[in-house]
Amino acid sequence: MLPRTRCSPRKSSPRVELAPRRREGRPCRPRPFRPGRGGQRRAVVLCNSLVYGHGRGMAHDSVQIPALARQARASGVVRYVEAGRNIWSTVHIDDIADLYLRALTDASAGSFYFVENGEASFADISASLASALGLGPAESWDADTAVAYWGHELALYVLASNSRVRSRGARLGWRPAHPSVLDWIERDCLCQSHRTVEII
Structure with a gap:
């Protein structure tokens, strides 16, 4: 099972003093x-x-x-963490570039935009990757095994977490043009051979 954290409100929090960062022996002061x-x-x-x-x-x-793909190429099995039901919003790199260009010219000062064109669970992403690589069904790793292979941060905070947002990019006239992450994995992400996978 994944670790659970429980937060309880406190009346006051202790003041944390951060040491100044140094570069070449001199303190870095915010400008x-x-x-x-x-x-x-x-x-x-x-x-x-x-x-x-x-x-x-x-x-x-x-x-x-890429982390899922490297592990799959090394072991012959695509792995996801626990049940793989965790979901991330997704976006194609070329659609991001289009929105950046629009933001440079059309976004108002102080604007904040989440950037996404859909979402998928890691179980579904893993299944599509297994199909694209010509491997058997994707399989689950328990949290401890995933941490031992990928490390704590990547395994639990990235590959086993949820990150779901909704984009406001349409306010700039932005319309994502590329296929979903699942379609892209199965149709476009691989080169001629799975030995030369090039995935962002």
């Missing part, structure tokens, strides 16, 4: 936020969900699906 030239600076935040697609920059991989 005040100042307007840009002409007294204007426009901040927009885009919060991506699980990213899939073929990367076009120096770093081709994201986090979740």
Whole structure:
């Protein structure tokens, strides 16, 4: 079973003093936020969900699906954590790029957008990956085994967690054009051979 945490409200929390970060022996001090030239600076935040697609920059991989694929190639079995019912919102990398371009020109200052074009459970993602790789059915790992292989953070906070959001990108005229993560895994994510998988 996954560990459960229980939070209880407290009347007051102890003050936490953070040590200053240092670089080259000198303390790093936060710089005040100042307007840009002409007294204007426009901040927009885009919060991506699980990213899939073929990367076009120096770093081709994201986090979740490549981790599942590497483990599957090493063992011959795609694994998910526990029942795999945990769900993440997802978005294709090229659709993200389109929204970033729109945000640069059309988003108002102080805007915050979640970025997604659907969602899928890790059990379904694993099943699609197993089909694409030509492997047998995906199988469950208990939490302890997953932690032993992937480490605590990746196993529990990424591959066994839920992260579900709804995008407001449509307010900028954004319409995701790429297939769902499950369709992409089965149709587009693999090269000629599963030995040369390239997954973001």
